[in-house]
Amino acid sequence: MRRPPTDPVIRRRREGANVRRCPMVSANPLGVVRRAAHDARAAVSLTRGGVRAYVASGLTVPLGPLTLARISRDLLAFGLSPGFGYAGAADRHPGSPAVEEDGEPGPTFADAERITRAAAGFLAAEGCAPGSRVGLLGRNSLAFAVAVAAVGRTGADLFYLNTGFPAAQLADLVHHHGLHLVLADADLARRLPDDVPTVALPGLLAADSRPGVGPVVGGGRHIILTSGTTGRPKGADRSRTPLAAVVALLSSLPYRERGTHVMAAPMFHSWGWLNHRLTSLLDTTEVMVPHPTATAVLDAAERNRADLIITTPVVLGRLAAAGPGERNLSGLRGVLVSGSLLPPDVVARFQSQFGPVLYNLYGSTEVGYVSVASPDDLLAHPDTAGLPLPGVAVRILDRHGHPVAVGHEGEIWVGSPAAFSGYIDGGDTDRRDGLVATGDAGRLDADGFLFVHGRADDLIISGGENVHPAEVETVLRAMPEVADVAAVGTPDPLFGEQVVVHVVPSADTDPAELPDLVLAHARRELAPYQRPREVVVHTELPHSETGKVMRRLLGKPSESLFGDGFEDVEPGGPARGQD
Secondary structure (H helix, E strand, O other), rough: OOOOOOOOOEOOOOOOOOOOOOOOOOOOOOHHHHHHHHHHHHHHOOHHHHHHHHHOOOOOOOOOOHHHHHHHHHOOOOOOOHHHHHHHHHHHHOOOOOOEOOOOOOEEHHHHHHHHHHHHHHHHOOOOOOOOEEEOOOOHHHHHHHHHHHHHHHHEEEEOOOOOOOOOHHHHEEEEEOOOOOEEEEOOHHHHHOOOEEEHHHHHHHHHOOOOOOOOOOOOOOOEEEOOOOOOOOOOEEOOOHHHHHHHOOOOOOOOOOEEEEEEOOOHHHHHHHHOOOHHOOOOEEEEOOOOOOHHHHHHHHHHOEEEEEEEEHHHHHHHHHHHOOOOOOOOOEEEOOOOOOOHHHHHHHHHOOOOOEEEEEEEOOOOEEEOHHHHHHHOOOOOOOOEOOOOOOEEEOOOEEOOOOOOEEEEEOOOOOOOOOEOOOOOOOOOOOEEEEEEEEEEEEOEEEEEEEEEHHHHEEEEEEOHHHOOOOOOOOOOOOEEHHHHHHOOOOOOOOOOOEEEEEEOOOOOOOHHHHHHHHHHHHHHHOOEEEEEEEEEEEEEEOOOOOHHOOOOOEEOOOOOOOOOOOOOOOOOOOO
């Protein structure tokens, strides 16, 4: 295949591996207008607080007729899908910075839109079209952001691949979903199977546009994969977020138009992806952090005078441990966290060092975002997931589907306009009377605050008593000798299950002494049925990118679990081999 020198590098490791080409199809612009009108009607029905938030965010600033004409043109071309990309910001604020990465200023919105159009033309010429399937494997970067919009404009379906997946899991997903092409960071491409063509992500930024290629109105599907903590990750189409759900977030979080956001949550995950999508609405500058160490995140926030940090619980733990130091973070109005359970001790430590800027969001790939805990909420209840968002219904049901009493535990069910319609393979989660099961256990208190106890499937039943791993982990994490901990249940002939804890020692703790210290602490602080019967010491525990413990991987030899190149989830083998 002949290519200009500026084209991205196409890698085909085996002869005959070709990108499947699918014919372009026409789409009706009226469909885009009707969808926009439907979302607009939904937004009008929001609460007064939501409307006030919409105004406070700066989104009602009057626009001139020429700007409105450009935005209308781009909406007709790209719809309200992720393919809209930088088009709206380029229409409104063409000279403002779109991205900062590697400590250097990036392109303006106008330049980012030009790059996106060129990349879309290149990908379409390479066979990306309605009916084709493309994978995206990369860390936070301008190239990743361009790929999201560029693939969307070709009409191809885009699958977001977790950078923490090992080679074997990536190969399974690529073949299971029939991906024709994968866009990947150069160092991650080596994990991909030999028989899939790949495009180097940075090369998209230098792509030459091809003539005669027009956008597909509305774009293809954008498939977010679940974390895979219980097996093969499932795919959910999250292409469209109702405007009512977006304004509900604006009413609960300190978003502002033309702000600066440090992107320290992976953009392949629902939380990072949603915040990147909001740039189409808010015209914010994104500071890309591909490797979110505490130093990288805090330095980026100070350097850019950021008003928001978007991150995950595992990164928040790093920030709480490091503290702000001498940095000037006076412009920071919010640290927005989502992705997994937030340990209350981390909440307290972070708030004491950074002040009342922490917001905790609860949700899932399947139901969207459910509740938000504000800084004041977290000061009063460090373990709360907050109050339900406007327009979201939360119910706590028992295993028979009946509501439980206030303060009692059950499974969390959610009714939300942002709930998904089912997995792309035809499967679904449980549904009942307009509610969707989250699979999480929790309770609502008398004031309506939600408390999430953990996955219902992770519940340990020992001697007829229910033990939530989080209850055990919170107590043991308070030990200065413990850097990380996860509790799991293992079969026991007498009690049904017994509690086993996997721990990581702090830097100045002797690993050989830690099991006895943990057992002694548990005897003092935990009920008899909650106490671990076994302690396994590791150098690291397996976490997903958003901080979820991969419990199904615990207790097995690390060599058989993680394969080659599993760089973002690297547990060490046990230091004391009870397993």
